Amino acid sequence: GCGSSRTENEGTQEDTAKETENTDSKENTVSEGDSFLIGVASPNNKVPYFSKLVEGMTDLQEELNVELDVQDAQDDTNTQINQIQTFIAEGCDLIIMMPVQLESLIPIAMECNEAEIPIMTVDRKLSASDPKDVGVDLITHVGCDDVEGGRKQGELVHQLLGDEGSIALIQGTLGASSQVLRQQGLEEYLSENAPGIEIVAAQNSDQDQSQAITVTQNFLTRFAKGEIDAIVAQDPYSALGAVDAIKSASRDELLGTVIGYDLPSEVLDSIKAKDMYGSTLQAPYDMGALTLQVAYQCLTEGSEEIEANTYTEIPVVYIENAREYDPAW
Amino acid sequence: MRESIAISSKKLKSSDKKAITMLLIMIVMIVISMIISPTFRSTTNLLNILNQNAIYGVMAFGMGVCILTGAIDLSAGSVAALAGVVATPLFRDYGLAAGLIGGLGIGALIGLVNGVLVMKVKVTYFVTTLGMMSVARGAVFIITNGIPIQGVPREYNVIGMGKIAGSIPTAALIWFLCGIAMYLILKFTRFGQQIYAVGGSERAAWLSGVNTDRIRIAAFTICGFFSALGGLLLNTRVLMATSDAADGYELTVIAACIIGGISMDGGEGNILSTIVGTIIMGLILNMLQLLGISSFWTDAVTGAIIIGAVAIDSLSSKKRE
Amino acid sequence: MRESIAISSKKLKSSDKKAITMLLIMIVMIVISMIISPTFRSTTNLLNILNQNAIYGVMAFGMGVCILTGAIDLSAGSVAALAGVVATPLFRDYGLAAGLIGGLGIGALIGLVNGVLVMKVKVTYFVTTLGMMSVARGAVFIITNGIPIQGVPREYNVIGMGKIAGSIPTAALIWFLCGIAMYLILKFTRFGQQIYAVGGSERAAWLSGVNTDRIRIAAFTICGFFSALGGLLLNTRVLMATSDAADGYELTVIAACIIGGISMDGGEGNILSTIVGTIIMGLILNMLQLLGISSFWTDAVTGAIIIGAVAIDSLSSKKRE
Amino acid sequence: MKHITKKFGSVRVLDQVNFDLRAGKTHALVGANGAGKSTLMKIIDGIYVGYEGEVLIRGKKVKFKDPMDAQSAGIAMIHQELDLVVNLDVASNIYMGREMTSGRIGHILKRKEMQKETQKFLDNLGFDLRADEITGDLSPAQQQLVLIARCVAMDASIIIMDEPTSSLSFKETEELFRVIDRLKKLGKSIIYISHFLEEVFRVSDRITVLRDGQKINTLNSEECSVQRIVDLMVGENKNIEKKFYRNMIFGQTVLEVKNYTGYGTAVQNISFAVGKGEVVGIAGVVGSGRTELVRTIFGADRKREGELLLHGSKISVKSPAEAVRLGIVLVPEDRKAEGIIRKRSVGDNLVVAAYKLCSKLGIIQYEKLRQRAANMMDYMHVVARGQEQEIETLSGGNQQKIVIGKWLTISPEVLIMDQPTRGIDVGAKDEIYELINQLAEEGTAILLISDELEELINLSDRILVMKKGQFVEEFDNSKRSVVKTQLLEAMVG
Ligand SMILES: Nc1ncnc2c1ncn2[C@@H]1O[C@H](COP(=O)(O)OP(=O)(O)OP(=O)(O)O)[C@@H](O)[C@H]1O
Ligand SMILES: Nc1ncnc2c1ncn2[C@@H]1O[C@H](COP(=O)(O)OP(=O)(O)OP(=O)(O)O)[C@@H](O)[C@H]1O
Numbered sequence A: 001g002c003g004s005s006r007t008e009n010e011g012t013q014e015d016t017a018k019e020t021e022n023t024d025s026k027e028n029t030v031s032e033g034d035s036f037l038i039g040v041a042s043p044n045n046k047v048p049y050f051s052k053l054v055e056g057m058t059d060l061q062e063e064l065n066v067e068l069d070v071q072d073a074q075d076d077t078n079t080q081i082n083q084i085q086t087f088i089a090e091g092c093d094l095i096i097m098m099p100v101q102l103e104s105l106i107p108i109a110m111e112c113n114e115a116e117i118p119i120m121t122v123d124r125k126l127s128a129s130d131p132k133d134v135g136v137d138l139i140t141h142v143g144c145d146d147v148e149g150g151r152k153q154g155e156l157v158h159q160l161l162g163d164e165g166s167i168a169l170i171q172g173t174l175g176a177s178s179q180v181l182r183q184q185g186l187e188e189y190l191s192e193n194a195p196g197i198e199i200v201a202a203q204n205s206d207q208d209q210s211q212a213i214t215v216t217q218n219f220l221t222r223f224a225k226g227e228i229d230a231i232v233a234q235d236p237y238s239a240l241g242a243v244d245a246i247k248s249a250s251r252d253e254l255l256g257t258v259i260g261y262d263l264p265s266e267v268l269d270s271i272k273a274k275d276m277y278g279s280t281l282q283a284p285y286d287m288g289a290l291t292l293q294v295a296y297q298c299l300t301e302g303s304e305e306i307e308a309n310t311y312t313e314i315p316v317v318y319i320e321n322a323r324e325y326d327p328a329w
Numbered sequence B, C: 001m002r003e004s005i006a007i008s009s010k011k012l013k014s015s016d017k018k019a020i021t022m023l024l025i026m027i028v029m030i031v032i033s034m035i036i037s038p039t040f041r042s043t044t045n046l047l048n049i050l051n052q053n054a055i056y057g058v059m060a061f062g063m064g065v066c067i068l069t070g071a072i073d074l075s076a077g078s079v080a081a082l083a084g085v086v087a088t089p090l091f092r093d094y095g096l097a098a099g100l101i102g103g104l105g106i107g108a109l110i111g112l113v114n115g116v117l118v119m120k121v122k123v124t125y126f127v128t129t130l131g132m133m134s135v136a137r138g139a140v141f142i143i144t145n146g147i148p149i150q151g152v153p154r155e156y157n158v159i160g161m162g163k164i165a166g167s168i169p170t171a172a173l174i175w176f177l178c179g180i181a182m183y184l185i186l187k188f189t190r191f192g193q194q195i196y197a198v199g200g201s202e203r204a205a206w207l208s209g210v211n212t213d214r215i216r217i218a219a220f221t222i223c224g225f226f227s228a229l230g231g232l233l234l235n236t237r238v239l240m241a242t243s244d245a246a247d248g249y250e251l252t253v254i255a256a257c258i259i260g261g262i263s264m265d266g267g268e269g270n271i272l273s274t275i276v277g278t279i280i281m282g283l284i285l286n287m288l289q290l291l292g293i294s295s296f297w298t299d300a301v302t303g304a305i306i307i308g309a310v311a312i313d314s315l316s317s318k319k320r321e
Numbered sequence D: 001m002k003h004i005t006k007k008f009g010s011v012r013v014l015d016q017v018n019f020d021l022r023a024g025k026t027h028a029l030v031g032a033n034g035a036g037k038s039t040l041m042k043i044i045d046g047i048y049v050g051y052e053g054e055v056l057i058r059g060k061k062v063k064f065k066d067p068m069d070a071q072s073a074g075i076a077m078i079h080q081e082l083d084l085v086v087n088l089d090v091a092s093n094i095y096m097g098r099e100m101t102s103g104r105i106g107h108i109l110k111r112k113e114m115q116k117e118t119q120k121f122l123d124n125l126g127f128d129l130r131a132d133e134i135t136g137d138l139s140p141a142q143q144q145l146v147l148i149a150r151c152v153a154m155d156a157s158i159i160i161m162d163e164p165t166s167s168l169s170f171k172e173t174e175e176l177f178r179v180i181d182r183l184k185k186l187g188k189s190i191i192y193i194s195h196f197l198e199e200v201f202r203v204s205d206r207i208t209v210l211r212d213g214q215k216i217n218t219l220n221s222e223e224c225s226v227q228r229i230v231d232l233m234v235g236e237n238k239n240i241e242k243k244f245y246r247n248m249i250f251g252q253t254v255l256e257v258k259n260y261t262g263y264g265t266a267v268q269n270i271s272f273a274v275g276k277g278e279v280v281g282i283a284g285v286v287g288s289g290r291t292e293l294v295r296t297i298f299g300a301d302r303k304r305e306g307e308l309l310l311h312g313s314k315i316s317v318k319s320p321a322e323a324v325r326l327g328i329v330l331v332p333e334d335r336k337a338e339g340i341i342r343k344r345s346v347g348d349n350l351v352v353a354a355y356k357l358c359s360k361l362g363i364i365q366y367e368k369l370r371q372r373a374a375n376m377m378d379y380m381h382v383v384a385r386g387q388e389q390e391i392e393t394l395s396g397g398n399q400q401k402i403v404i405g406k407w408l409t410i411s412p413e414v415l416i417m418d419q420p421t422r423g424i425d426v427g428a429k430d431e432i433y434e435l436i437n438q439l440a441e442e443g444t445a446i447l448l449i450s451d452e453l454e455e456l457i458n459l460s461d462r463i464l465v466m467k468k469g470q471f472v473e474e475f476d477n478s479k480r481s482v483v484k485t486q487l488l489e490a491m492v493g
């Protein structure tokens, strides 16, 4: 059955017991002829990236004849746990999680295991270490993670500035996992590959373009020409804000040095116009679609065939290769 | 001349009426939910609702006391987060008691500071608690550097998420026990009655020999304490302390208090009815999810129901004399 | 008998004293900033500060009026976002006037609904505006599906971010012009006078034959209007409407009003002093960023300074008694 | 008004009351506390809208939906409670709702003119008030004058005055009477409510007596006497004029005030003492500083200099709580803002000071408390539906009894009363006098401030006269021999 443990090597007697039970329950659902009910725990639909990702799933639900219950945690871990508890009570056949915080869903994930509801994660990982190590059975993880995205930003910076330089960082929402992990990835990459590049300032914009303008204006006041070489933003709209501020302050030397995250059409246009240097590309819509396909596969064919990690690539898009890409939304 | 004293018609106070209306609204909501959603009726779901809302519930006791004295505490959410941050390493390294003492202690301490700022330094409660909301959240950021602190022992999960004695959700049990304690305190102690007196009219209470400074400082302290308790329930629920924990909970909690019939002007309301308010808020979310309402609609519908519930109450008691 | 008239000691009202203390605090902050940060003094930076805070500034006028009548409007941030969402397609398809009318219109409309709910349906302002905060944000969500709406013509950027007449930031200009208009209305019209009366004592005003319903509904409407104006400044600043725009701005705006000396109890305060409050808030952030204070410290320091500024005022006026 | 019946919940407060007011006449409405006078007037003024019966003005049936409505029909009312917008100045209050404006759109205020007009108007009325003063800074008496001026300025044809003189002293009362005479000459109809029956006879043409929500009778003023009215009000024969003599046993000083000086000029270098069982009266004109003085003693205002001795030992009283702990209590002047605890019940208000006495380890012993409250309600003859009734729904006089009764539950050593009989009906007043007398006999030291000089003379053993923050004269009144004119001279002269 789908919910059965993939980790045969670690399978205990309990696991085996679960497996048999679960086969029964699965047969029940199928025989009733219902469509599958899949719970989707999104961290924050106000972030376009996630609303697009969810859209990728919902657009596919009719085709696959599954029913989605999408819940938005509005960036609150506790709310997310509540929503997943309700998924369990509802008897969801599978739960797709995008944890608000790394590690925070481990206890509830274990509850899902206990209730024999298969779970998978998308885009955001359940824990820093392998889920098995913390005792959670996970079908798979689809997508890439924020640390990787942060490293990609580092690559872009490296590529733009060479081995030396000063950058200013516009953080997203302080303490949100996207902010923490992307910064971690960026710092990791730089210290490993380009220790000469220094983050000389970091301020948060709450992923708010208007505040990003303010933050950038203050960067520009603080750092005269030549004191910073690039601005890295942790979300696309803050990157756009940075470009706005640079333009309005006529600091043309910084045009084409802003590095963003994600690739909505305005960001791609901005890169094509050489206002922005580059950004990372994760196609949330496609990732959503892929996720649902994997979920469906699990529900219909069982999880044996599914890879533990279904990584998608994070290409970097920058001035030179921008023409080859389409916007993510 | 004065026989009329004996009339004594035992009429309900308006705040009691309000609490009863809200209780009825809650019951109606539950009945409707039971009819339209089979999942809703499952014991698991009902217990889930209790457990899920325990955090808001205990925080509402503190906030309720604060509102009874005529103030609100905007720092509640931040204090909850800070309590988690302080308690987590203590839980990890020194065990349950240390974590509880540390977490609840810091909460009460911040509440005390709020109270002193309001009463002794005469900064309005709004500015004080709004400022403290920033300060406490800032402290969380400074301590954590934005990175979640791990390490609450897994067995403590039973507090925030588990059940004891078979099927009683621990958090819900804590919630109700605290409720009963607060009810008794407010009703049967001198301190409790003075809270109401201060909320009714601070000046008159002061002139009646009530030590209003002490009462209101104590109210803020209690509020800090319960905010911290909420934070610790959260903390043992997710087994970590994040810097954005309990963000914005204060507004939910205030709403729960008001829906429960605690008057914003102070001096009126039953602390137990915050439980009703909290559950109404929780029910709305639960039902929206069970009915499969798109999450894009959740905000709008929640807001409308909150206004609606209170409007039903006001319309039913509105007729001018 | 009447010699006493001539004495006319022209005593300052306590709210005026407060405004002056805050003005002094602002000036001291500016002077200190100028001394410790050379970049602070640059004209660009000073103009930036004005432009950056214009959004909060105009929203504070609406909120200020609302607070003067003794209420607060928690829906301000959501209304700003909704105004942007409504205005953006209008800007794109029908031009500036249509967008302004649509955006400001929806803001005023929501304010009106708030007012009617509070005054006619008798739902407390806290519940009404908290509920409306959810409803308006929900509407934004439903309309946008969480994905930003593009298409504000680039030339409108001059409103939110540009300068006119050489070097005057347009947004700041709008801010100050609105300020003057509101000042004149509150000071010199009957409506303004009655706003203060209702805030001072709603009952007494009502007994005196003031149409308190109309006044307070109008105050909420004005608040909605200015929230929407803030939203449109934001909208033309970033040239799009996002679903999380202006999230939480209401608390900043309320803080700006109170720091500016508008009393939370209503009836006292000068609307122009919200400008001082707004600038103090903006200055704090500006200085922290220019000094390169880690953003992890921003919250804590901001909170402490807000409390501190108001504490200075209370301590200095406490001594006077 | 015909067959007016008003119920609050199931309680009938007015029962089939008929009342007719004739043009150009003054009609007094009297009755004991809680008889329903204010309620009846609030019905005319559009404050209460749910009632049975009808209101007719010049034969036309009217039903006002709010005070604004009533105003436009030419009705103006002075409310019993001092409902002023305290953050605005006198002129703004007087013109509230009828502001002078110019400009077709926007209604531009003519602030200067309003100030000027107001000042002229006040001077004309003979009120010692400044148009630009913030009303919140005024004493209750001055606030009352503002309300009177406001009401007169409205130029209404029917003017309702609900206890306009309860916080006025004789001087302002005289001014009010002059105003009323003038209004009468202008053909205005006036309804006048008061517990001072002499006043009632002085101003009114006809008198209606209410008792327990029922109209008892309407009489022509010339045809009846104070005693008759009292009998009608109370429903029994009752003698009200008497003086209280006691066997004075003082000698032992309880409270001694030495060189008290407050901030500002209201209290300057005041010294006096009160003995066990002694009643010391303080007389003075409005604004002479009596309230400030007692508030300072009570710890409600801060003193700059001076010391306080209780039983000969120095004490420091920095807050009312400390004063109460030491057995010094104050019945405040401003009942609405300082006396009653809003939203709480009658019982809660009565026992607010007694929690300490009726609790063990902080746990309240409800039985004891209820008993105390019940005893006190009996003792004070409070008219209420029971301990649960909300204090704000009590009639003014009964609220006052609660405010006094609150202190009696804890048997204070020093009882300070600032205008304790304000708004209290004649019968109840008498009871309060008796009460004061009894307390003094039991050994309580009493400090009594009153604008009613008879009251001071009948009760006090000594009378101190205060003027501009200082004691100017002291009268020995152990024989109740001081006469009013003596006091007046000292107060004003
Ligand atoms: N809002 C209310 N709810 C319930 N009872 C009320 C309310 N207002 C007044 N009452 C009751 O109505 C009765 C009449 O009150 P009212 O104020 O008219 O008396 P009054 O004759 O003016 O007395 P006083 O001389 O003390 O002012 C009182 O018994 C009072 O308790
Ligand atoms: N809060 C205040 N601010 C300014 N002046 C005040 C204040 N309180 C009292 N005063 C002034 O102090 C003086 C003494 O007032 P106080 O109330 O003690 O007089 P009083 O003799 O009790 O008069 P009343 O008969 O009006 O009660 C008055 O001139 C009054 O206007």
Ligand SMILES: [Mg+2]
Pocket: D037, D038, D039, D080, D162, D395, D396
């Ligand atoms: Mg009355």
Ligand SMILES: [Mg+2]
Pocket: D139, D290, D291, D292, D333, D418
């Ligand atoms: Mg006085």
